[in-house]
Amino acid sequence: MNDWLDQVLTNALNPIALFGFAAQLVFFMRFVIQWISTERNRKSVIPVAFWYISITGGFMLLTYGILDHDPVIIMGQSFGIIVYARNLYFIRKHKNDA
Secondary structure, eight states: OHHHHHHHHHHHTSHHHHHHHHHHHHHHHHHHHHHHHHHHHTSOOOOHHHHHHHHHHHHHHHHHHHHTTOHHHHHHHHHHHHHHHHHHHHHHHHHHHO
């Protein structure tokens, strides 16, 4: 168990892992933004900032997955980025149509 924990702690200080932690933090912040907006409006709200933070965090996590050779993160974030980009497309299209 100590060898496993030592390996985890050693890996956590790797520059790629530190970037991964930063990516997770950015990705987590989208939930904070959404929660604050919902509380302020007293109804479920997904602000545009949620989608920009999602796509930024998604690209950061995809980069981490590529650097770490992690197929699970690569696959998951690749699909997510498409969804975030599509939502931003519809938001812009709706603004331009209005």
